[in-house]
Amino acid sequence: MSWVGLILVFSLVDNVILSRLLGISPRAGGAGSARAAVWLGVSTAVLMGFSALVGWVIDAVVLEPLRLGFLRTPAFVLSVAGLTYLLEAAAARISPLLVRTSGFSLPGVAVNCATIGIVLLTTRGGYTAAESLIAGLAAGLGFMLVRALLAAISERLEIERIPRALRGFPLELISAGLMAYAFMAFDRAFLARILGG
């Protein structure tokens, strides 16, 4: 698969939220404003990219040669948790205010199914190290795009008269469901035709 194809597949065709249904938990980051969603998306994209790369290294360099494949799940989960901690520490050193105001936290991202889901997808997909990194970053971009769109929709709906039971997370899920149908237009075959591959 070409680099452009890889980016389009992981960001739009197999979007981590709309196609894989990962990262839709409110704990993965509440709706918030579109700006907060973008910041959450950027940090998640960086985390996903590095997690996919580290996952590839762990799988190809340690687990496969030593025939320790049965340790994949704990190894991936703990490596993602460790990476999240490092990222949080680095972000806190670079911009403490940004970390405080964004609500970025270890439990919030470490248990985000989306990050570990991407590590599992890239290691099972047989990609190279560079492809895993790009796929992880592309998946993070797709995550950021959908989170920002959902936050923008939530902001618009706040001024509408909506039944109480539908407000908040139920409406966010319904919006995501309708968006998932719209994203089905990004079909693999369609992309293969326009990219000539």
Next chain:
Amino acid sequence: MTPSDVLSRGISRENRTAVLLVGLCPAAAVSVRVIDSLWMSAGIFVVMLLSSFCTTLLARGRADDGEVTPRAAAGSWLAALVISSFLTGSFELVLLRAAPEASAALGIYAPLIAVNCLVLTVIDESSRALSPARAVLDAAGKGAVFAACLLLISVLREVLGAGTITLFPVSGFSGTIVIGSLSSDPARAFSFAGGGLLCLGYLAALVGAVKDRRP
């Protein structure tokens, strides 16, 4: 609090919405067929039960000074992650041996049990407040609610989206119940990812509406 109170906590009003919301990731993804939902529910149930038991046992040896420091909270999260991930890995191995088709059908969603928000939340809460026996009962109650929600969503999606209900095959029964005219002309939209999100959204709204009506 009696053991029955602890068990019913998982089914009570206070936790129903939370259970529905925090277990969303695997619920939405594997609810296309009823049989896959049953396997996923079994995985969540077993991992949650055993993880709760193990972390509560570990927590018993910890000095309880009544205050949870950030370091203690981080340690608790890490312990929950380690235990749940190793138990999930064990569940995957057992599933691969016992039911390879189910293992293939669950795909990446079986390993994700380890980081299911519901599992980690239940483990974390149990280890702070409950004895091992009560932690197991609490996890069983919440696991039962999770399984019921997932079953409801998957029945809805499979019946409307394919016109069938896929269960375990036994002698003389293929495992698939075909529902009349629905199977020849189903609403396929429910089989897609968007259908899962819509079902979950309306179910969450229904639960919210019921909760609002109660005094």
